[in-house]
Amino acid sequence: MNARDPNLPLQPDEASALGRFADAAWDERILPALTDYVAVPAKSPMFDADWSAHGLIERVVRDAALWVESRRVPGLRLEVIRLEGRTPVIFFEVPATKADASDTVLLYGHLDKQPEFTGWRRDLGPWTPKYEDGLLYGRGGADDGYAVYAAISAIEALQAQGLPHPRCVGLIETCEESGSYDLPAYLDVLRPRLGNVGLVVCLDSGAGNYDQLWLTTSLRGMVSGVLKVEVLTEGIHSGDASGLVPSSFRVMRQVLDRLEDAETGNLLPGFFHCEIPGSRIEQAQATAAVLGDEVWKRMPWACGADGGPVLPTTTDPVEGLLRRTWRPTLSVTGVDGFPELKNAGNVLRPHTAFKLSLRLPPLVDGHEASVRLKALLEDNAPYNAKVTFHPDGRAGALGATGWNAPELSTWLEDALNAASTAHFGAPCGYIGQGGTIPLMSMLQQGFPAAQMMVCGVLGPKSNAHGPNEFLHVPYAKKLTAAVAQVIAACP
Structure with a gap:
């Protein structure tokens, strides 16, 4: 297997062979497995408090583990690790076939999913997989249930062509959509087994288009939680109470005005910004x-x-990119305390609750932002109303810090461009993403010298977390081959 000189760049016929292998792997094995995966409502713990009893996360973990083991990759060892009270992770390792390789490649993905959301096309649904015109519709396939299958297939592609590769390990978690609050405990346990990580391949990100390989250069952090305003112990006839009892919704508006300029959407406290x-x-x-x-x-x-x-907040493409990647932004993603419109009588409601999602610039500390946000919202409440903000996550894991990629090494920059050109016909693109992957900040702290290949299949209109989420299969095939080619180039 090592007869080929590992220091030589891949030849066009070798890159083409990787592409053909990836195409066949997706058609024959990955797409059927992902179709089954999409049908399982394996919601993340934040959205399914009884996840352990329901067994749905366990099912997708078991299915993925059995699929990986069925591939019989030479030397592969896989373990499902379960810490008490925590969501499980899949850990696998494949020994190096490159004789002089000293570094390890870490491949990352997750199997937990966001909840259903509304507005799906009539013939689609979050748990109803449908493959149409190269797109696999349904929740979680692109974000990012495909990752473990693509990672193993990339390694298989290299071995099938006799292309040497470094040691590879895989870490597939099931708590990412809840902020990865279980992940630090697993990283502590697994650190001795990870080895000297020289390259991280994270498959949980996105693409600017479907015409080239895209490298994610930054990720925003996030603080999410429930802001609740209480003014009464029970609802009162609005004709009797309004004007005397302050509206909980109006108090909510006043509290949020401390955080956001309602006219522009700009976040007001300077702490939530960075240069x-x-x-x-x-x-x-x-x-x-x-x-x-x-x-x-x-x-x-x-x-x-x-x-x-x-209209958007700006039509300038540069400013638009920066607003969704490097500027803090507030979204209200859920409400409580409101009856359905058909049941909305003339009652002054006792409370209003909003689920807040505050996206933070990559260089702002997530935990400290969570502490400051809580104080900002709760202190000196109007009318002495009861105002509480409860951040999501467990103690010690409140708020996720973003990530700014380290400077690219020459070998990785060259490998990314070569892989993108070989499989897409265009050079690699570079883009910041507005989402959050807590692992990246953790890994950069633990392995500061490691190079980071953060990429994914979430391109235009793929709509992760929303209705009609889809996985662009032709792009995923090319991405799988490109990942294999970059791994082959890893020193």
Whole structure:
């Protein structure tokens, strides 16, 4: 297997062979497995408090583990690790076939899912997989149940072509959509087994288009939680109480005004901002030149007041990229205390509760932001109302810190461009992402010298977490082959 000189770059016929292997793997093995996976509502613990009793996370973990073991990759060892009271992880390792390789490649993904959400196309559903025109619809396939299957297939592709590779380990968690609060405990347990990690391949990110390989250069952090305002112990006839009893909704507005400028959407406290590195601004400019107005036009805009689409906060592609990757933003993702419209009588409600999602710039500490946000929202409540903010996550894991990629080494930059050109016909693109992957910050602290290949299949309109989520299978095939080629180039 090591007869080939491992220091030589891949030849065109070798890259083509990787692509053919990935195509066949997806058609014959990965797509059927993912179809079964999509059908399982394995919601993350934040959205299914009884996840252990329901056994759905256990099912997708078992299915993935059995699939990996069925591939009979030479030397592969797999273990499902379960710490008491925590969601399980899959850990696998494949020994090096490159004689002089000293580093380890760590491949990461997750199997837990976001909840259903509403608005799915009539013939689709979150747990009803449907493959149509190269797209696999359903919750979780792209975000990112495919990762473990693609990771193993990338290693298989190399071995099938006799292409040497370093030692590879896989870490597949089931708590990512809840902020990965179980992951630090597993990293502590697994650290001696991870080895000297030289390259991290994270398959939980996105793409600017489906025409080239995209490397994620930054991720936002996040603080999420429930903000609740209470003014009464029970609802009161609005004709009797309104005007005298302060509306809990109006108090909520006043509290949120401390955090956000309602007219512009800008976050007011300076702590939630950071200076954007010049290199990231330059990358945004380069990416904007590629994507143009698709930066904002790709969104599913509603019909506006004049019959045209609702407008974005900016139509400048560079500023649009920076707003969704390097500037803090508040979203309200859920409400409580409101009856359905059909049951909304003339009652002044006793409380209003909002689920807040505060996206943080990559360089802002998530835990400290959580502490400051709680104090900002709760202190000196209007009318002495009872205002509480309960951040999501467990004690010690409140708030997720974002991530800014380390400088690319020459070998990785060359490998990314070569792989993108070989499998997509275009050089690698660079883009920040607005989402959060808590593992990346943890790994960068634990392995500061490691290179990071953060990538994924979440491209335009794939709509992770929302209705009609899909996995773009043609892109996933090429990504799998590109990952294999980069692993082969790892020193």
